[in-house]
Amino acid sequence: MPEVAQQIRVHVRLFASYREAAGAARLDVPLPAGSRVADLQAALAQRIPALNAARGLIAVNQEYVKPDVELHEQDEVAFIPPVSGG
Amino acid sequence: MSFRGGAEESRFGTEIPRELGMTDRSMFKIVDGPIDEVALEGSVRTDADGAVIVFRGVARKFSRGREVVHLEYEAYPEMAEKVMAEIGNEIKERWPVSGVAIVHRTGVLEVGQASVVIAISAPHRGEAFAASQYAIDRLKQVVPIWKKEVWDDGSQWIGWESESGARAQASGVSEL
Numbered sequence: 001m002p003e004v005a006q007q008i009r010v011h012v013r014l015f016a017s018y019r020e021a022a023g024a025a026r027l028d029v030p031l032p033a034g035s036r037v038a039d040l041q042a043a044l045a046q047r048i049p050a051l052n053a054a055r056g057l058i059a060v061n062q063e064y065v066k067p068d069v070e071l072h073e074q075d076e077v078a079f080i081p082p083v084s085g086g
Numbered sequence: 087m088s089f090r091g092g093a094e095e096s097r098f099g100t101e102i103p104r105e106l107g108m109t110d111r112s113m114f115k116i117v118d119g120p121i122d123e124v125a126l127e128g129s130v131r132t133d134a135d136g137a138v139i140v141f142r143g144v145a146r147k148f149s150r151g152r153e154v155v156h157l158e159y160e161a162y163p164e165m166a167e168k169v170m171a172e173i174g175n176e177i178k179e180r181w182p183v184s185g186v187a188i189v190h191r192t193g194v195l196e197v198g199q200a201s202v203v204i205a206i207s208a209p210h211r212g213e214a215f216a217a218s219q220y221a222i223d224r225l226k227q228v229v230p231i232w233k234k235e236v237w238d239d240g241s242q243w244i245g246w247e248s249e250s251g252a253r254a255q256a257s258g259v260s261e262l
Contacts, residue, residue: 016160016232017243055246059230062165078162078230082245085159085166085190085231086143086202086222 038067111185114170116163130185137211162230181213
């Protein structure tokens with residue numbers, strides 16, 4: 001029976017106001033296996049309080065997701081502040 | 087969902103259109119420098135088209151009562167190109183257009199420089215006008231790109247200032 005991984009690592013991408021608040025565009029974050037996007041958001045909100053404003057969106061592997069989505073090893077999670085392209 | 091990342095040559099060239107009378111020309115790119123508008127417009131037109139509509143979004147000097155020194159644009163390029171291609175698919179589902187090209191740049195923009203160029207080709211102008219309006223409206227809702235306004239006395243990332251703007255983004259995404 002294969003061992004169940006206790007921990008996963010996800011690649012976090014930060015942009016614009018989130019990037020400036022964090023002082024970093026990329027973070028590698030270890031999480032307990034089974035963690036959801038909301039758990040990652042809570043963990044990062046200490047460093048980036050604006051993440052809790054609930055106006056931004058979250059993308060996992062370049063698709064917008066809801067916060068209850070489960071994360072997996074090597075997922076790319078992007079925290080996306082309100083957009084203003086164009 | 088298919089993702090097109092660059093200019094494509096239809097296997098029919100410019101001669102034989104597909105059953106709907108359209109060949110398939112598209113370009114969805116984030117670039118970090120001036121936009122090559124000649125290449126962009128060249129990527130969409132086919133011999134079946136009577137109209138090519140080009141929208142240029144350009145940096146303006148006055149915003150919210152302040153004078154802009156310059157703009158800065160940042161993108162999540164891999165995802166932005168993917169979402170722009172999805173907008174292209176939405177357009178093709180709604181209107182009989184031939185080609186859709188959307189190119190947005192990042193970096194520092196002086197007043198008057200283009201941040202985004204959209205080109206739509208179609209046999210007739212009605213659908214080309216409608217599709218190009220949709221393309222820029224939709225891009226502003228859902229594509230992961232951010233604008234920073236820089237003034238003499240400060241700067242701000244645009245997007246947070248209106249609750250309705252954030253709601254539009256959220257509802258726009260749920261329709262993707």
